[in-house]
Amino acid sequence: MDKVLMKGNEAIAEAAIRANCKHFFGYPITPQSEISAYMAKKMPKIGGTFMQAESEVAAINMVYGAAGAGVRVMTSSSSPGISLKAEGISYIAGADLPCVIINIVRGGPGLGGIQPAQSDYFQATKGGGHGDYRLIVLAPSSIQEIVDCTTNAFDLADKYRMPVMILGDGMIGQMMEPISFPDNVDTKEIEKPWATTGTQMKRKKNVVNSLYIDPKELEDLVVARYKKYDEIEKTEVKFETENIDDADIVLVAYGTTARIATAAMRMARAEGIKVGLIRPITLWPFPKDIIAETAKKCKCMISVEMSMGQMIEDIKIAANGACPVEFYGRTGGMVPAPAEILNKIKEVM
Amino acid sequence: METVFKKPHALADVPFHYCPGCTHGIIHRLVAEVIDELGIEGKTVGVAPVGCAVFAYNYFNCDMQEAAHGRAPAVATGIKRANPENIVFTYQGDGDLAAIGTAETVHSAARSENITVIFVNNAIYGMTGGQMAPTSLVGQVTQTSPYGRKVEAQGYPIRISEMLSTLEGPSFISRCAVDSVKHINECKAAIKKAFQNQIDKKGFSLVEVLSTCPTNWGLSPVEALDWLRDNMIPHYPLGVYKDIDKEGGKDGE
DSSP, X not given: OOOEXXXXXXXXXXHXXXXXXXXXXXXXXXXXXXXXXXXXXXXXXXXXXXXXXSSHHHHHHHHHHHHHTTOOEEEEEOHHHHHXXXXXXXXXXXXXXXXXXXXXXXXXXXXXXXXXXXXXXXXHHSOSSSSSOOOEEEXXXXXXXXXXXXXXXXXXXXXXXXXXXXXXXXXXXXXXXXXXXXXXXXXXXXXXXXXOSOOTTTSOOOEEOOXXXXXXXXXXXXXXHHHHHHHHHHHOOOEEEESOTTOSEEEEOOHHHHHHHHHHHHHHHHTTXXXXXXXXXXXXXXXXXXXXXXXXXXXXXXXXXXXSSSHHHHHHHHHTTSSOEEEXXXXXXXXXXXXXXXXXXXXXX | OOOOOOOOTTBOSSOOOOOTTOTHHHHHHHXXXXXXXXXXXXXXXXXXXXXXXXXXXXXXXXXXXXXXXXXXXHHHHHHHHHOTTSEEEEEEEHHXXXXXXXXXXXXXXXXXOSOXXXXXXXXXXXXXXSEEOTTOXXXXXXXTBTTOXXXXXXXXXXXXXXXXXXXXXXXXXXXXXXXXXXXXXXXXXXXXXXXXXXXXXXXXXXXXXXXXXXXXXXXXXXXXXXXXXXXIHHHSOOEEEEEHHHHSSTTOO
16 A cells, blocks of 8 residues: 555554544643544544543543443543543453553653653553553554554454553654555454443343452452453563574663664674664563573663663563663653663673 | 332342432432333443442443443443443432532533433432532531531532533433422433433433432431421522523523
8 A cells, every 4th residue: 555654643543543443532632632633533524433521531431431332442642641541441451341542651750741751661561540450552663563553452452351552652653654554454343242232122231340349259350350461471472673692782672762772783783792672562461581581692681761760670570680681761751862872782791 | 900010120120238218219210210111221321420329230220331430421421422322321429420520520511412410419428438528518517527517618519400500511400309209200200301302312411319318417217308308408499400492592592
């Protein structure tokens, strides 16, 4: 198909529509507002719903209602807005509802800033709301990859009946790149016999709920959910590697930072320093096996992040002491330059 | 023999958890009778709140969703926008609808979201043990206003029906009570109209029902009905606050 030049935020919106998401509930916040703007333009033309809710809280609860009613549904926001949605995300996880949540991350904490950041890694991968639950978290590093991730996100959400988050950053959201959409979207919509569509007096009632007063019943449900999570950890891990076979130093980076780390790796290789890269695409399930395996072969790993060091904790757990794990990061909306990462590489050698 | 009284089909045949003398049971029954009479059980989806009526998802035979505290109108919006052919109602208490969920209440009304809201106002947080509600009366003693609600410290109770009737969005706003047979009959008629309006795609309807909480008011069920009549109704006058069918136009001309 022909290439089109598109912003990351617009690509997410278009890919969602192509994955048959016809319901979007959002609230304006920089730097993701183009998603809402795109949906506002397109949804009325395809008979879908675009709704600018009164708050992020209302938007995520509209998602809860629509997901429970059985349709593909999405919301998008940026860091402070995701904090507001955290309660609703917990309820969605607790009621086993499928939906897609976009977080185009900006600097924090608090109102923070509006420039790119990755400082919501903990919030995304460790839950963010209350209770024992997981989100599948996808981290695209190019606008083309956003298209694949978005389609995949809806399929994973439906397959496992759980919320899926696409964790971008302000750079991924705002950057324009030429991309192409597949002519036929390979998306797997499935029956949802549990949805509240009305009994039509033909079946027993369906209830969408996350309240269980009997602690044993609640424990059993959470344990069953964690068996599903175990399955996801076995089957849904996605990552890319480059130059790791002979590498002395292996960079681990995702999203925008992975592209900058790739440039740093090439600069190092040009100077004869053997550097490789592991790029997680799923942040949860985290690609721990490849980290563990590589940690046994390399001399050092460096977690490169636009945060004060969050993913590094998962890398250390996966490496389990097999090699030292160093950190290089910028935060608050500052984006690291390849030369800064190269300096860190030289420092740890 | 002719059957003159039976459990509505839309009401589940399970024991309710409500306290003795609580009027939630009457209101549940009215909603279920209306669902039966309109023949809409098969396409109705209810949204339960957080509060005393949290288990309402067990008590109605239609499909149900349980919302987070105050979010029922947002959840109902999601359901209705996903499947507009469904009849969607929320059943909420005063803490849920008039405190934590005020934004969702006001904006679903302003959007004229085509849903039906049953608002049970008993001037107290029942489920959590009797704390002051946004609708508690001035002077009312509760667990968190032990010396009586004082205007200087806790301000004034909110009159939701009056407030929402200033908006253009709602098609029908009515305040009823369940303290007497006459009022119960009026309440049922209002609930029926609130559902009929949704069927007729007229937009947002809300029925506020003044209800009792004998347990947390510290009164017998009969005394509680008297207290409702003597104290609540004077502050929360009964009646229709908005009815687009009777206004002859959107602006009430």
